[in-house]
Amino acid sequence: MNKPLSIDSADEVAFYDALAENQSSRDVMGNEQLRFLAQELVDRVKQSVTIDWQVRENARAQIRVLVKRILRKHGYPPDMQQRATELVLEQTEVLCQEWVNT
DSSP: OOOOTTOOSHHHHHHHHHHTTSHHHHHHHHHHHHHHHHHHHHHHHHHHOOTTTTTOHHHHHHHHHHHHHHHHHTTOOGGGHHHHHHHHHHHHHHHHHHHHTO
16 A cells, blocks of 8 residues: 555554555545545544543543544545444454553
8 A cells, every 4th residue: 555654653654554455445535635534533532542541432422522523523425434443443452552541
């Protein structure tokens, strides 16, 4: 995959990969906008994650709503928002232990 060179962290790369998984998002938004979107998602989701967010359904729902709002705000293709939201949540599950311990 052709990633932009200015992604700052492994967390952003993981979110960028989730967002850029489908070709239409790369065609519509381009690498720079996807990079910016990945950065905002990392920042905002990191602020919202709590230690028990994975077991508390209301906390998971809040993260899901947050991700969907950010995707809409940046014009992420609507036909792919559901899949992108799922992928971002999967990445969050992998990365969250490090986030809540820092």
